[in-house]
Amino acid sequence: MNTEQSEQLFAQSLKKIPGGVNSPVRAFRAVGRNPLFIKNAKGCQITDVDGNSYIDYVCSWGPGILGHAHPAVTEAAVRACREGMTFGAPTEKELILAEMLCEAVPSMDKVRLVNSGTEAVMSAVRAARGYTGRDYIIKFQGNYHGHSDGLLVRAGSGALTTAAPDSSGVPEGIIKYTLVADYNREESVKELMEQYEGKIAAVLVEPVAANMGVVPPEDGFLPFLRSITEQYGAVLIFDEVITGFRLGYGGAQEYFGVTPDMTVLGKIIGGGMPLAAYGGKKEIMDLVSPAGSVYQAGTLSGNPVATAAGIETLKQLKAHPEYYQQIGEAAEKIAETLRQTAKEKKYPLWVNQIGSLLCAFHTENPVRDFESAFRSDTKAYARYFNRMLEGGVYLAPSQFEAMFVSVAHTPEIVEQTCQVIRELKEECFTNA
């Protein structure tokens, strides 16, 4: 595998961009190599600057549910570009997208469009605090909610494999309002709720944890969060930046039948453009400026190009409900092949899969919370990652990320992927 051009671009990037990348998860440090620079992509294939093509299971970390350069989405974005890229004034597209989001997501009476998941979560938390008049929030260990100060506490994703688990530069005075509970552990939430009675503004959760690998909620966990937040008068916020429009058109809340008070969306809803959203109950969202006293603004929010790509993406998903079954089955086949291969060869591996999200944890123990996820052998993951890459399969360069399946992953492509898995050798699994 020749990666000369990528190596050269990375060496130059290191001189001008911190760590050579614009988001830490793009670095390949955790898998012991330098990142590949991508030239272009089509469907499920991405091609690097040296001309190597791979089957892509990162899908831009979630947005690419329809595959890269989807013709209708691309066309919608290009058309919008020609009509002017930003006006700083309202457009009909914002209304259309807002209506689509509110129609699809059970908890959304009203919605505000923003530019990134980070911004959306940060704003949702502010609205919840404004609504309750309380300061504390509860989040879960290993759940990631973007990089705003107050949420970089026991975060997942890139923060799990970088040198510092959290971040310097975050004042203690801000962090003190962020309480951390254990995902899938009801008792840990109960204790905090009792201890801080009357002070908790919100409980913020990834309904399926997908930034510590993939860890689905156990039976009863989400209904428990629903009832305890009601009991203590706290706002329940689902961070559906990954699960929204991925587990189904109505996201995790539709899939599990649990309706939060507020929901955060991102990734898929921008169709590959920077776009995110937060919304929920009318009485909470009516507090957001200029309707109410919770300030939040954005020069490029509801950008016409981004909304055009988002609307077209949602239209495609809505017109093809069968897509969800298709990508779910594809993910299931990959998960089964990983399990079978590991079992036949007596390699330690635990695979979680739900819908089109999956993760192969390099451990033999069941992974049901942060602690068990964290027991994975990251060195074995690095060897597995490199072997898959050499076999033409591009995975996330970290144990603690999801594998994303898109509509463009046809049964033939999935079978090709499974063949690479079946040929994996012992060194990809054991602690050598």
Ligand SMILES: *Cc1c(COP(=O)(O)O)cnc(C)c1O
């Ligand atoms: C990606 C992600 C975010 C942050 O979104 P950005 O657009 O990267 O700021 C927030 N929450 C979850 C669950 C995510 O996966």
